[in-house]
Amino acid sequence: MKITILTLFPEMFSALSASILGRAQRAGKLEIEVVDIRSYTEDKHLKCDDYPFGGGAGMVMMAQPVGSAIEGVDPGHGARRIYLSPKGKTLRQEQVYSLCEEEHLVLLCGHYEGVDQRAIDLFIDEEISIGDYVLTGGELPAMVLVDCVARYIDGVLSPESLVDESFSDGLLEYPQYTRPVEYRGLTVPEVLRSGNHAEIDKWRREQALEITKKNRPDLLK
Numbered sequence: 084m085k086i087t088i089l090t091l092f093p094e095m096f097s098a099l100s101a102s103i104l105g106r107a108q109r110a111g112k113l114e115i116e117v118v119d120i121r122s123y124t125e126d127k128h129l130k131c132d133d134y135p136f137g138g139g140a141g142m143v144m145m146a147q148p149v150g151s152a153i154e155g156v157d158p159g160h161g162a163r164r165i166y167l168s169p170k171g172k173t174l175r176q177e178q179v180y181s182l183c184e185e186e187h188l189v190l191l192c193g194h195y196e197g198v199d200q201r202a203i204d205l206f207i208d209e210e211i212s213i214g215d216y217v218l219t220g221g222e223l224p225a226m227v228l229v230d231c232v233a234r235y236i237d238g239v240l241s242p243e244s245l246v247d248e249s250f251s252d253g254l255l256e257y258p259q260y261t262r263p264v265e266y267r268g269l270t271v272p273e274v275l276r277s278g279n280h281a282e283i284d285k286w287r288r289e290q291a292l293e294i295t296k297k298n299r300p301d302l303l304k
């Protein structure tokens with residue numbers, strides 16, 4: 084899968100070279116292309132933002148550099164073009180499963196007060212929010228999207244890592260423990276050390292149900 088990220092702050096994406104996403108890229112399973120929107124501006128001073136019509140605080144990203152950048156990276160509109168913003172539909176795990184089927188994603192990161200609406204109307208397929216809060220830009224949401232989608236690309240994680248995770252059966256995940264058996268007076272539940280896999284499965288299902296009831300009763304409805 085290829086993911087192209089359009090941003091005014093390409094240096095923020097160095098984080099994607101670490102850990103599992105770094106390994107996926109080196110193995111050729113995931114290609115991440117970070118493109119500086121500024122390199123597409125036709126302004127002689129390389130300006131990419133301007134004052135909002137109608138007044139108000141802050142700056143708005145201009146349609147021209149954004150539109151030209153999108154057309155530059157996806158000329159035939161073969162990609163799914165996504166704008167990250169709090170106005171989008173909130174990302175949920177079911178949508179992550181469907182996005183990972185795409186050959187090419189183009190992620191547009193807004194900054195300041197946002198992007199000229201005409202660039203969104205003309206060039207964007209879908210607006211996605213990662214949650215009901217406001218950030219300074221779409222860069223961290225783009226990284227969130229890359230991360231959760233990349234986990235489902237074949238060979239990025241072991242298949243076993245994906246079966247028992249939170250949301251896989253509509254529930255949150257059961258608690259995990261590793262050595263030592265005792266830490267500051269707290270011990271690992273006996274059943275997990277029993278070797279009785281039927282009992283372990285039962286305990287984990289009960290715990291998953293319990294934690295979901297307590298923290299996310301909405302998931303049970």
Ligand code: 4GY
Binds near residue numbers: 169195198
């Ligand atoms: N929440 N989910 C989010 C965000 C910042 C103004 C557009 C979010 O996706 N994006 O808070 N983004 C805004 C800042 C420009 C992006």
